[in-house]
Amino acid sequence: MVYQLDAQDRKILNELVADARISIAELARRVGLSKTPVALRVKALEEAGVITGYRANLSPVKLGLIHITFVEVKLSDTREAALRKFNDAVQDIPEIEECHMIAGAFDYLLKVRSRDVADYRRVMGERISTLPNVMATSSHVAMEAVVEQGTLSV
Numbered sequence: 001m002v003y004q005l006d007a008q009d010r011k012i013l014n015e016l017v018a019d020a021r022i023s024i025a026e027l028a029r030r031v032g033l034s035k036t037p038v039a040l041r042v043k044a045l046e047e048a049g050v051i052t053g054y055r056a057n058l059s060p061v062k063l064g065l066i067h068i069t070f071v072e073v074k075l076s077d078t079r080e081a082a083l084r085k086f087n088d089a090v091q092d093i094p095e096i097e098e099c100h101m102i103a104g105a106f107d108y109l110l111k112v113r114s115r116d117v118a119d120y121r122r123v124m125g126e127r128i129s130t131l132p133n134v135m136a137t138s139s140h141v142a143m144e145a146v147v148e149q150g151t152l153s154v
Helices: 007-018 024-031 035-047 080-090 117-126
Strands: 067-075 096-101 108-114 134-141
Touching (some): 007 035, 024 035, 067 117, 080 096, 080 108, 108 117, 117 134
Antiparallel strands (some): 067 108, 067 134, 096 108
8 A cells, every 4th residue: 555645744754864863853843843743753654664664874885895796687497486486595695785576588687796806706606606596697797886875755
């Protein structure tokens, strides 16, 4: 079910996306409401599943994870049980930042973050290529991140 956001909900969500550690008092000041209605709206957004959690955003550069490769994965078997096995196994590889099932010439698109090409080669050889039903892969190295960061504005 889609949650119907009003203008105040949108303001609250955009402020929380920018700074999830903001106090309710400061959030209320920024959106032009008093604390109680803001706290109630935040709670309602959490209970409705619009806000799914709060987390720390880490700097991949500061952690030395500057090499990004997008990997097309073609499976040898795309029946439901095989897809479930792949989906479960891919979650155990910490270098895989994102995994999307794709409709088209290949079955999955992975975003892999590593220290360098040698580290990526290790991840590919030891982890990705051993995932269930992997038939073929094709790697695309990112030259520059032009837009990145999965924040959503509403």
